[in-house]
Amino acid sequence: MGQQKVLNGEWMQWISHNLGNGCTPDSVVEAMVEGGFEQAFAEAAVQLSEKATSSTFDYGTIHFAHIGHSIRTSDQKVRISARLDKPFIIVMDNVLTDEECDRLIALSRDKLERSRTVNPSTGEDMIVEERTSWGTFFQVNEDAFISRLDRRISEIMCRPAENGEGLQILNYQVGAEYKPHFDYFEGAELDNYLGSGGQRVSTLVLYLNDVGDGGETTFPEVGLSVAPRKGSAVYFEYGNELGQLDRLSLHGGAPVKAGEKWIATKWMRQRAYTSS
Numbered sequence: 001m002g003q004q005k006v007l008n009g010e011w012m013q014w015i016s017h018n019l020g021n022g023c024t025p026d027s028v029v030e031a032m033v034e035g036g037f038e039q040a041f042a043e044a045a046v047q048l049s050e051k052a053t054s055s056t057f058d059y060g061t062i063h064f065a066h067i068g069h070s071i072r073t074s075d076q077k078v079r080i081s082a083r084l085d086k087p088f089i090i091v092m093d094n095v096l097t098d099e100e101c102d103r104l105i106a107l108s109r110d111k112l113e114r115s116r117t118v119n120p121s122t123g124e125d126m127i128v129e130e131r132t133s134w135g136t137f138f139q140v141n142e143d144a145f146i147s148r149l150d151r152r153i154s155e156i157m158c159r160p161a162e163n164g165e166g167l168q169i170l171n172y173q174v175g176a177e178y179k180p181h182f183d184y185f186e187g188a189e190l191d192n193y194l195g196s197g198g199q200r201v202s203t204l205v206l207y208l209n210d211v212g213d214g215g216e217t218t219f220p221e222v223g224l225s226v227a228p229r230k231g232s233a234v235y236f237e238y239g240n241e242l243g244q245l246d247r248l249s250l251h252g253g254a255p256v257k258a259g260e261k262w263i264a265t266k267w268m269r270q271r272a273y274t275s276s
């Protein structure tokens, strides 16, 4: 058997699940070695996972500051339809108008490229089976239209627009999915991706169309799935002021069963972020 060097989402989920269920780190490493990983690689992966999970996440420092059923941004009245405290997840409607959704899709359609993921053992970008969507990016404040959305999103996420990465557009065709993963960086990714902005702390996934069937955003640690609906969005927060990361934020995009799925994703960093 060839040596495994890549820690995919399934292995990451498996490690944190077993540690969370009380398995000793040594037994988890042993099972990984049996599964084809090098001892040193397995130890490093388990250590990282332990570090992220050992301190129970302090939900007292949640950044999302809106109270009540709605969020009034400078140009939109967003409605809150569901909320989960642990992990911290907010589902909301009326974030984008139908016209805004259609326009984002139209502007992206011809620019799509196969989505890439970061290889956590080398920090390099790579194409992986974990992620079978196609995507493209807009620069922060790229034009007046994107600027207006970046401002609204920043008001919803309670973080300055400069802390955001450029809005990412993803398109999933039937069968395409994004297997469960964390949005924060781990392992070798840290060196390559932290940059000036530091760690990722929160995500807003905006749904740009109604999907025929499937394509839910799933949170497997808590058994929650959010159905995509044009103009609505799901917000989740996983990095706090204490530098802790919330492993319950594990999430994925379930396979699309009918139709196609279009989303826009905004990732916020701890500080102002300039892409290199």
Ligand SMILES: O=C(O)CCC(=O)C(=O)O
Pocket: 178, 183, 203, 205, 215, 216, 217, 218, 251, 252, 253, 254, 263, 265
């Ligand atoms: O496709 C989805 O619903 C989730 C997307 C996602 O996890 C991401 O863009 O980071």
Ligand SMILES: [Fe+2]
Pocket: 181, 182, 183, 203, 251
């Ligand atoms: Fe994600």
